[in-house]
Amino acid sequence: MKMVKIFDTTLRDGEQSAGINLNVEEKLQIARQLARLNVDVIEAGFAIASPGDFAGVQAIAREIKGVTVCSLSRAVKADIERAWEALKEAEDPLIHTFLATSDIHMKYKLNKEPDKVVEMAVAAVKYAKSLCPKVEFSAEDATRSDWNFLCRILGEVIKAGATVINVPDTVGYIIPSEFGRLISYLKENTPGIDKVQVSVHCHNDLGLGVANSLAAVENGADQVECTINGLGERAGNAALEEIVMAIKTRAENFQAETRIHTEQLIRSSRLVSTLTGKPLQHNKAIVGTNAFSHEAGIHQDGMLKNRMTYEIMTPESVGLSQSEIVLGKHSGRHAVKNRLIELGYNLTETEIDQTYQRFIELADKKKEVSDSDLEALVRDEVYAMEDRFALDYLHVSTGNSTIPTATIRLKKDGELIQEASCGDGPIDAIYKAIDRIIQIKVKLDEYNIKAVTSGEDALGEVTVKVRENGNAYVGRGLSTDIIEASAIAYLHALNKISRSAKQKASPIFT
Ligand code: KIV
Numbered sequence: 001m002k003m004v005k006i007f008d009t010t011l012r013d014g015e016q017s018a019g020i021n022l023n024v025e026e027k028l029q030i031a032r033q034l035a036r037l038n039v040d041v042i043e044a045g046f047a048i049a050s051p052g053d054f055a056g057v058q059a060i061a062r063e064i065k066g067v068t069v070c071s072l073s074r075a076v077k078a079d080i081e082r083a084w085e086a087l088k089e090a091e092d093p094l095i096h097t098f099l100a101t102s103d104i105h106m107k108y109k110l111n112k113e114p115d116k117v118v119e120m121a122v123a124a125v126k127y128a129k130s131l132c133p134k135v136e137f138s139a140e141d142a143t144r145s146d147w148n149f150l151c152r153i154l155g156e157v158i159k160a161g162a163t164v165i166n167v168p169d170t171v172g173y174i175i176p177s178e179f180g181r182l183i184s185y186l187k188e189n190t191p192g193i194d195k196v197q198v199s200v201h202c203h204n205d206l207g208l209g210v211a212n213s214l215a216a217v218e219n220g221a222d223q224v225e226c227t228i229n230g231l232g233e234r235a236g237n238a239a240l241e242e243i244v245m246a247i248k249t250r251a252e253n254f255q256a257e258t259r260i261h262t263e264q265l266i267r268s269s270r271l272v273s274t275l276t277g278k279p280l281q282h283n284k285a286i287v288g289t290n291a292f293s294h295e296a297g298i299h300q301d302g303m304l305k306n307r308m309t310y311e312i313m314t315p316e317s318v319g320l321s322q323s324e325i326v327l328g329k330h331s332g333r334h335a336v337k338n339r340l341i342e343l344g345y346n347l348t349e350t351e352i353d354q355t356y357q358r359f360i361e362l363a364d365k366k367k368e369v370s371d372s373d374l375e376a377l378v379r380d381e382v383y384a385m386e387d388r389f390a391l392d393y394l395h396v397s398t399g400n401s402t403i404p405t406a407t408i409r410l411k412k413d414g415e416l417i418q419e420a421s422c423g424d425g426p427i428d429a430i431y432k433a434i435d436r437i438i439q440i441k442v443k444l445d446e447y448n449i450k451a452v453t454s455g456e457d458a459l460g461e462v463t464v465k466v467r468e469n470g471n472a473y474v475g476r477g478l479s480t481d482i483i484e485a486s487a488i489a490y491l492h493a494l495n496k497i498s499r500s501a502k503q504k505a506s507p508i509f510t
């Protein structure tokens, strides 16, 4: 069996897509989960793109061990220096530099002749190599490039010291049979290619990102670049969970395997969805809520007789627990701690205490606390940060013949402040009252609500996306009361704006 490497770019290509804006702590949380998932490479960001990107790469490089940590850089000295500055404390750093190779990009975007592009690529790889032992070169828009030019430039960067060459389908244009042929052609015609790793990076504009990546694996690719939940520019990147489970389920076909701990897939997907505020479609392969539910009578009958009639992989193999309901109000700290360990969480004693405190409050309101509830509490409590604004009191009056009105009391920098407002609905009234206290102009872009589990006493999880000064901030709130969850979610987003304003020393808050 060949070992295919999984290069995760959720924190770079995923994070750079529209409407996603993770802070450093959130990036670290995702990186820790990617390490648990056992990916081979974490592309932690594009260090030169912003101070936040730099800080994210640096924090991940410093903390995450046992996995290669990478930063993207254009093929210019300043970018490569910045990438190295952020990466240099990593246990196993990788500089990823890229330059476009298609005629259309070279002519219109770079305004450079092909010879000049080769020269720049070689110089960039040589410089990166002088700093870092592992260097990846990407031929941007490779799938619309001339195949012989690709062989030439890739051969030259290999000579210059690249250890990985990447073949991106930047605009999601190629189809699987053609991509398979391209990978074979490159392997046969690129000087020195047998000494380096061949990577592929597929976008999903035609919905073929995963199929193209798998065709490349069948034709000799050593590494696949992908993202959790298929996040990424435009229609996204190839979805990590789909590639990994296709290779695992059809291993005899691919004669390949990955190192991924597949039981961590659902948890990774939920964490990324929560922190980015991007909900998943229900029928999303592998990680969608319906991916393992069987509704049709004939299917259910078959499943009862033998699960293999309609199940090609088990829910357990991707981390969906069959024995969901486990704990109740009589469960002690020890039982909660044990269940968290069984679920794969590696929390400190303080984090367990925090989660247990929330568990007791929830168990008081809810008879049975499921694994999903517990995981939602961990995401909400352990991954939360110290807040400047906290909800102290909330009263809402609403109905079909009353004007919705909310009274809110917030703790703002330790002081209690109260306000009231009317609105088009109860949530609108709450948000207007909060705005009066905090006095900041934001636009509510998205509001989503979902039940963490089924049942009348289910926890409600609200996710909001607000925009301030062109930047998007995601907030989450968790409560058995959806009105309270809505207020907490909004405050969570406003707290993030306050934190980022503080970092930039901006006077937007009074
Ligand atoms: O899609 C692309 O071409 C990229 C490269 C920078 C690898 O993301």
Ligand code: ZN
Binding pocket: 013, 168, 170, 201, 203
């Ligand atoms: Zn990309």
